[in-house]
Amino acid sequence: MITWNRDPDGGTVLLTLRGMRIGDTVTLAVLDSLEIRDPHALLAVHTNGELGAHGPTIGADAAHSHAATLALDSTTLALTRPVPLHDPAVTDLPATSWVDLPPDLAAILRPTLDDARTAVLVLLDRTEGWLAAIGPFPNHAAADTWQPADGPGRTADRLTVPLRAITIEQAQP
Structure with a gap:
């Protein structure tokens, strides 16, 4: 296997695979990757205080635009x-x-009990009335082990909430 990388970031642009015994070679071009540069999630609070997340999206506007879809799909939002x-x-x-x-x-916030594969860790300072969302994580266990270096996040309540995926069309502004 041979990889062809671009300068200056070293991103892979071509990948060449060769069958050593028979000598066949194939080269694949990496056209683009789905990398969200300004990741956001849409937090959804239900009437019973359960908190869930939807995303990730590209920016706050894309996250906000998904709210109408959620409202149509839920009677408890x-x-x-x-x-x-x-x-x-x-x-x-x-x-x-x-x-x-x-x-x-x-x-009143508490995490939605859900079996979603991916998760977001919400650090919630109930006294100050603010939160920070960290993620996405591949599963709840990975989110549970994350710790902030210092500051207000060390004493905040930890809510591991499910991250519901949205389509690529919904993720873009």
């Missing part, structure tokens, strides 16, 4: 909120990761 998704590979949470919530809403 109380409100939605687009939030930035913090990269789980980075343990420092910048101030821009935190989103304000009404304090009365922060007091």
